[in-house]
Amino acid sequence: MTARYQVLADVLRERIVSGRLAPGKRLPSAAELAWEHDVGRDTALKALNLLRSEGLLYMAHDNSIRVGEAGAPGATLVRLPQEATLTARMPTPRERDELGLPEGTPVLVVRIGDVEEVHAADRTAMRYS
Known part of the structure; x- marks a missing residue:
């Protein structure tokens, strides 16, 4: 059932x-x-x-x-190089404030080498190029 x-x-x-x-x-x-x-x-x-x-x-x-x-209105497309690693996680309180995220919305984290970019998952689309 x-x-x-x-x-x-x-x-x-x-x-x-x-x-x-x-x-x-x-x-x-x-x-x-x-x-x-x-x-x-x-x-x-x-x-x-x-x-x-x-x-x-x-x-x-x-x-x-x-x-x-x-x-989603205002969705941003982020193009990722092949060497990028993409992960999802819940944001820190600071990230939530900075990105204006509603409670329960995750972030997408792009890592290229030692550099990390954090994006709001509810308004970001990602594509490997």
Whole structure:
């Protein structure tokens, strides 16, 4: 039997992939999704977190959940040289303040030799060149 949060995530994922939920579109709150899909709020939150971890949703500056990291307004494309190493982690409190990150948003860390660059994961796309 499939967990209820996975069923809700599958429904939302299909809407995103099909284009019915366009990039940048604001999703209803977890409470609203829970009511619409007859699940608990925690179940809705778990589904949303799963889709965020897949990069299909992002947390906007106004703390709303929106569709498609690649479609995030103001997304920056960073081109990485082949020797770059890319990792993700949670930011330090200072990085969170400097980047204006909402609680729970990770950062992407690019390392080239001894030099590190830290980027907000909710508004940065990376591509090896």
